[in-house]
Amino acid sequence: MTVTTTQVDVPALKAIKNSVIGNRTAKSALAKNESLLARLIDCIRDPSHTPDGSSGAHVRVEAAHIIASLSYGSPDALRTLLRLDALPALLYAISIFPPSDPPTLKAALTRSLRALAAAIADAVGPSQWGLSPTVSDIRPEAKVALDYLFQPEVLDVYIPLLLDPSPAVNVAIAQLLSVAVRNPDHRGRVLEWCPPVERTREAKGKRGWERRDPTASPTRRGVWIARTLTTLLLRKDVKLQEAALSALANLVRDCESLARRLARAPPGTESVLSLALELSKSRNIDLQLAASYCATSILRACSQTVYDSPVSANDQTHAITIMHVLNRIIDSETASNQARTKACFILYQLVCDHSVLCQLAFERNSLAKVAALINAITPTEKAPESEEDEPESVSRLREAALTAVAAIALFDTDIRTAVTDELRLIPAIQASLANRYVGVRYAACQCARALSRAVSALRTNIVDTGLGLAVFQLFLKQDEDRRVMHAASAVICNIVTNFSPLRTALLEQGVIPRLVQLLRSSDVELKLNALWAFKNLLYKAMPELKREVIGAIGWSEISNLLLDPDSRLQEQVFHILRHIADGVEDVELLFSEMAGGEALLDNLADAMDSENEDVVLQAVFVLANIANSPTHQLSILSHPRILKRLRDCLVDAKVQIRRPAVSCVLELARQNPRSYRELHEAGIDTTLRHMLEHTSHVATSPTLRFGRQMGAEDDMEVQDKARQALHWLEQAQLTREMLAETDL
Amino acid sequence: MPVQQKAKIYQEEWERRLHDVQVSKEDLNRLVMDYLVIEGYKTAAEEFSKEAGMESPVDFDSIENRMNIREALQRGDVGEAITRVNDLNPEILDTNPSLYFRLQQQKLIEYIRQGKIAEALQFAQEELAPRGEESPEFLSELERTMALLAFESSPMMPASVSELLSPAQRMKTAAEVNAAILESFSQGKEAKLVGLLRLLCWGEAMLEERADLPKLDLSDGTFGERMSG
Numbered sequence: 001m002t003v004t005t006t007q008v009d010v011p012a013l014k015a016i017k018n019s020v021i022g023n024r025t026a027k028s029a030l031a032k033n034e035s036l037l038a039r040l041i042d043c044i045r046d047p048s049h050t051p052d053g054s055s056g057a058h059v060r061v062e063a064a065h066i067i068a069s070l071s072y073g074s075p076d077a078l079r080t081l082l083r084l085d086a087l088p089a090l091l092y093a094i095s096i097f098p099p100s101d102p103p104t105l106k107a108a109l110t111r112s113l114r115a116l117a118a119a120i121a122d123a124v125g126p127s128q129w130g131l132s133p134t135v136s137d138i139r140p141e142a143k144v145a146l147d148y149l150f151q152p153e154v155l156d157v158y159i160p161l162l163l164d165p166s167p168a169v170n171v172a173i174a175q176l177l178s179v180a181v182r183n184p185d186h187r188g189r190v191l192e193w194c195p196p197v198e199r200t201r202e203a204k205g206k207r208g209w210e211r212r213d214p215t216a217s218p219t220r221r222g223v224w225i226a227r228t229l230t231t232l233l234l235r236k237d238v239k240l241q242e243a244a245l246s247a248l249a250n251l252v253r254d255c256e257s258l259a260r261r262l263a264r265a266p267p268g269t270e271s272v273l274s275l276a277l278e279l280s281k282s283r284n285i286d287l288q289l290a291a292s293y294c295a296t297s298i299l300r301a302c303s304q305t306v307y308d309s310p311v312s313a314n315d316q317t318h319a320i321t322i323m324h325v326l327n328r329i330i331d332s333e334t335a336s337n338q339a340r341t342k343a344c345f346i347l348y349q350l351v352c353d354h355s356v357l358c359q360l361a362f363e364r365n366s367l368a369k370v371a372a373l374i375n376a377i378t379p380t381e382k383a384p385e386s387e388e389d390e391p392e393s394v395s396r397l398r399e400a401a402l403t404a405v406a407a408i409a410l411f412d413t414d415i416r417t418a419v420t421d422e423l424r425l426i427p428a429i430q431a432s433l434a435n436r437y438v439g440v441r442y443a444a445c446q447c448a449r450a451l452s453r454a455v456s457a458l459r460t461n462i463v464d465t466g467l468g469l470a471v472f473q474l475f476l477k478q479d480e481d482r483r484v485m486h487a488a489s490a491v492i493c494n495i496v497t498n499f500s501p502l503r504t505a506l507l508e509q510g511v512i513p514r515l516v517q518l519l520r521s522s523d524v525e526l527k528l529n530a531l532w533a534f535k536n537l538l539y540k541a542m543p544e545l546k547r548e549v550i551g552a553i554g555w556s557e558i559s560n561l562l563l564d565p566d567s568r569l570q571e572q573v574f575h576i577l578r579h580i581a582d583g584v585e586d587v588e589l590l591f592s593e594m595a596g597g598e599a600l601l602d603n604l605a606d607a608m609d610s611e612n613e614d615v616v617l618q619a620v621f622v623l624a625n626i627a628n629s630p631t632h633q634l635s636i637l638s639h640p641r642i643l644k645r646l647r648d649c650l651v652d653a654k655v656q657i658r659r660p661a662v663s664c665v666l667e668l669a670r671q672n673p674r675s676y677r678e679l680h681e682a683g684i685d686t687t688l689r690h691m692l693e694h695t696s697h698v699a700t701s702p703t704l705r706f707g708r709q710m711g712a713e714d715d716m717e718v719q720d721k722a723r724q725a726l727h728w729l730e731q732a733q734l735t736r737e738m739l740a741e742t743d744l
Numbered sequence: 745m746p747v748q749q750k751a752k753i754y755q756e757e758w759e760r761r762l763h764d765v766q767v768s769k770e771d772l773n774r775l776v777m778d779y780l781v782i783e784g785y786k787t788a789a790e791e792f793s794k795e796a797g798m799e800s801p802v803d804f805d806s807i808e809n810r811m812n813i814r815e816a817l818q819r820g821d822v823g824e825a826i827t828r829v830n831d832l833n834p835e836i837l838d839t840n841p842s843l844y845f846r847l848q849q850q851k852l853i854e855y856i857r858q859g860k861i862a863e864a865l866q867f868a869q870e871e872l873a874p875r876g877e878e879s880p881e882f883l884s885e886l887e888r889t890m891a892l893l894a895f896e897s898s899p900m901m902p903a904s905v906s907e908l909l910s911p912a913q914r915m916k917t918a919a920e921v922n923a924a925i926l927e928s929f930s931q932g933k934e935a936k937l938v939g940l941l942r943l944l945c946w947g948e949a950m951l952e953e954r955a956d957l958p959k960l961d962l963s964d965g966t967f968g969e970r971m972s973g
C-alpha cells in the first residue's frame with residue numbers, strides 16, 4: 001500500500017486501520033512506509049500536532065489502533081516501530097494525559113501500549129508457554145526496549161493506572177504485567193514498586209544516612225501490587241478478573257514471600273488463593289484458565305522444595321481442585337485448541353519436578369485425559385500432506401500435551417508403565433519426533449527421556465517399538481535445533497548404560513563420533529550431556545571399549561577438560577577417569593596415556609581442593625582406584641600435596657567423600673609398608689587416631705554431631721576402615737623401629 | 745431390550761406431567777430475552793423488555809452493533825462488516841486468524857457472485873494466497889472457493905462448491921462473527937434456549953431406551969405418537 005501524502009485524518013486512518021487488521025502482508029507493507037508511521041507516532045506523542053478538540057482525539061485513537069495492530073504478528077512492523085520509538089511515544093502520551101481528554105483515548109493508548117509491550121517481550125523471550133520456534137532477529141533492540149519499560153520512572157507512568165477509573169485501562173495494564181514481565185529482575189522491580197507518597201513516607205522514617213534497601217524487608221515485597229490487583233479481582237468484571245489473575249500468576253513466580261501472603265487469608269476475608277480456586281469453577285473458560293494458572297503459581301511458589309518432599313494435605317486438596325478444572329477443559333470437545341493448550345501447560349507447571357504432585361495427577365486421571373488427547377490428534381501413519389496442512393494451533397496443543405506427559409512420568413515406574421502399556425502413547429511420541437514444529441520434537445524427546453529412566457522400559461518398550469533408535473536418529477542429525485539436541489542427548493545418556501539392549505546398536509551406528517562432536521561444540525549443556533553419556537558408556541566397560549572411547553576423545557582433550565572452569569564438566573570428567581581406572585590393569589592405561597601421571601596427580605590434587613563437593617568426590621574416587629594398583633601407589637606417596645588433601649578429606653568432607661578417602665588410605669597402608677613415612681609426614685596416622693577417639697561413646701551418644709565436630713568419626717564403615725588402616729600403620733611403625741634397632 | 749417390555753406413556757399423561765413442572769414466567773422471559781440479545785434482534789429485545797418489564801442484561805447499543813454486522817454480511821457487504829467489527833473491537837480479527845480468513849473468503853465469494861471475475865482473481869492473488877502461505881490449513885478452503893471460478897455456472901459443479909454461493913454460507917459466516925464478538929466481551933456464545941433444546945433431545949433419547957413416549961416435534965412444537973426405532 002503506497003501512500004505518498006496522506007492526510008492524517010480520521011477517514012484516512014480508519015481506512016488504513018481496516019486494511020491492516022488481521023492482514024500480515026498489509027502490515028509489512030505499511031512498515032515500509034516509515035514517513036507515515038513516523039507521523040502517526042508523532043501525533044500520538046504530541047497532541048499539538050493534531051487539531052484541537054474531539055477530532056484530534058479521534059485521530060490519535062485511530063493512530064493508536066494502528067500501532068496496536070502492527071504489534072500483532074508482524075516482525076517487520078515491530079522492527080520499524082522500535083526504530084521509530086513508538087514505545088516512548090505511547091508512554092509519554094499516557095504520562096501527560098489530561099483529565100479533559102476522552103477516556104476512549106486513554107483506553108486506546110493503554111491497549112496499544114500493552115500490545116506493543118507483549119510483542120517486544122515475545123521477541124526477547126523466554127516464551128511463557130512452551131518453546132518459541134525461532135529466535136527473533138530484533139532481539140537486541142527489543143531487549144533495550146523491554147528494559148526501558150521497567151525503569152522506575154517508567155513504572156511510575158503506568159502502574160498507577162491500575163487504579164484508573166476506566167476498567168478498560170485497568171485491564172490493559174494488568175494484561176501488560178501478565179505478559180511483559182519475563183525475568184526475575186523486571187519482576188522484582190514491579191513487586192517493589194509503591195506510589196511516590198509511600199516512598200517519601202518510608203524515607204522520612206529512616207535516619208538520613210540510611211539508604212533505602214529494598215532487600216532489607218523481603219516481606220514487604222509486592223504488598224502494594226498484590227493489594228491493588230486483589231481489589232481488581234473483587235470486582236464483578238470478568239475481563240478484569242481474568243487480567244488480574246494472570247498478572248498475579250506471573251508476578252508471584254519464584255517469590256515465596258508474596259506467595260505465602262497470597263495463600264494466607266487476612267482476618268475477615270478470603271485469601272487470594274481461595275478466591276482463585278473459586279473463580280476456577282466459573283462458567284467462563286478463559287476465567288477458569290486464568291484462575292487455575294494463578295492458583296498453580298501461588299501453590300508452587302509457596303514451597304520451593306526438593307522434588308520428593310511431602311505436600312501438606314491442604315495443598316494436595318488445592319492441587320486436586322485445579323486438576324479437576326484442567327481435566328474438564330482438556331477433555332472438552334467444545335474447548336478451543338488454545339484453551340486446551342493452556343490447560344496442558346498449566347498442568348505441567350503444577351506437577352513439574354514434584355513427585356507427589358505427579359502421583360496425584362496420575363491418580364486423578366489427568367495423565368489419562370492428556371494421553372487420550374494426544375492419541376486423538378496425532379496421526380501415526382506418515383501422511384506428509386496432512387502434516388503440511390496441520391494448523392499451528394494443533395501442533396502447539398500436541399507440544400503442550402506431550403510436555404505434560406513428560407513431567408508426570410518423570411519419577412515413577414508405575415506411571416511410566418501406564419504411559420507405555422495402558423495408554424499406548426509410544427506410537428504418538430515416536431511420530432512426534434519427526435514433527436516439523438520444534439516444540440513438538442522437543443516435548444517428544446522429553447517424553448522419551450522420562451520413559452528411558454526406567455530399566456524395565458529400556459528392555460521392552462524403548463527397544464521393541466523402535467523409540468530408542470528413533471531418538472538416536474534425531475540425535476545424529478547435524479542441523480537440529482540446539483534445545484532438541486539437549487533433550488535427545490539426555491535420552492542417549494540413559495540408553496548407553498551397560499544394561500541397555502540398545503548399547504551395541506548405538507555403538508555400531510556411530511554414537512561415539514557423534515558424542516565427540518557434541519563434546520567439541522561450544523554449547524556447555526551439550527558438552528555436559530556428552531560427558532555424561534561417555535561416563536555411562538564407560539561404566540564396567542570392556543577394555544576395548546575403553547580404549548575406543550579414549551581414542552576418540554583424545555587424552556589432550558580430557559586433560560583440558562580436567563581444568564575446565566565449569567565444575568559440572570570437571571565432575572563428569574573425573575567420574576569418567578574413575579570408570580576408566582576401575583581395574584588394576586586399567587590404572588596402567590590411565591598412567592601410560594597421560595604422560596607419566598605427574599600432571600594427572602597435580603590435577604587430582606587441585607580437584608580435591610575444589611570448592612565443589614561433587615568434583616572433590618569424583619577426584620577422591622579416582623585416587624582410590626589408582627591406589628588399588630601397587631605399582632602406582634608410589635606416585636601417590638611421592639606427591640605430598642595429594643596426601644595432604646587426602647588427610648583433609650578424612651575430616652572435613654561429607655561422609656560420601658570420607659568413605660573412599662579412608663579406603664584409599666587403607667590400601668596405601670596395607671599394601672605398602674614403606675608408606676609409613678610419607679603418611680606420617682602428611683599427618684594421616686595422627687588424624688586416624690583422632691578419628692577413632694571417643695568412638696565407643698560417640699556411636700550411642702545423643703550428641704552425635706558434637707562428637708563429630710570434635711574430630712571423631714561417626715560413620716561405621718569409615719571407622720572400621722580407619723581402624724584397619726591405623727593397625728597397618730602401627731605395624732609398619734613397629735617394624736621400622738625394630739629394623740632401626742637392629743641396624744644399630 | 746425387546747419392545748414389548750418398555751413402558752408406554754400416553755400423550756395425555758405426558759402433557760399433564762409436563763404441565764405440573766413449575767417454570768416461572770420470569771424464567772421464561774429471561775430465556776426469550778437471552779435469545780433475542782444473543783441473536784442480535786435489537787428492536788425485538790427493546791419491545792420485549794418494555795412489555796415484560798425487565799431490563800436487558802446488556803446495553804442495546806452493543807446489540808445494535810452486532811445486528812448491523814449480521815445484516816451487512818447477509819446482504820453481502822463484507823467490507824462494511826469488517827469495518828464495524830474493527831470499530832467494536834479492533835483486536836478480534838488480529839487475534840482470530842481463522843475468522844479473518846472466513847471473512848476474506850466471503851469477500852471473494854461475493855465478487856464471484858456478482859460476476860466480477862477480474863476483481864475476484866486479483867483479490868484471490870493479493871489477499872487470499874498470502875493467507876494460504878502463512879497458514880496452510882486455509883489452503884483447502886481456498887481451493888474450494890477458487891473452484892467456483894473454475895466451474896462457473898457449469899451443471900457439473902459439485903455440491904460442496906456450489907453451497908458456497910448459498911445464503912446459508914453467509915449466515916454461517918455471520919454466526920461465526922457474532923460468536924467471536926460475544927466471546928470477546930465475555931458474554932455467552934450460545935442462546936440458552938438452544939442449549940435447552942439440546943438437553944431436551946438428549947433427555948428424550950435417554951428415556952426412549954426404557955419407554956415409549958410422545959416426542960416433541962421440533963418443527964411445530966406439537967406432540968405426536970411416533971414409532972420408536
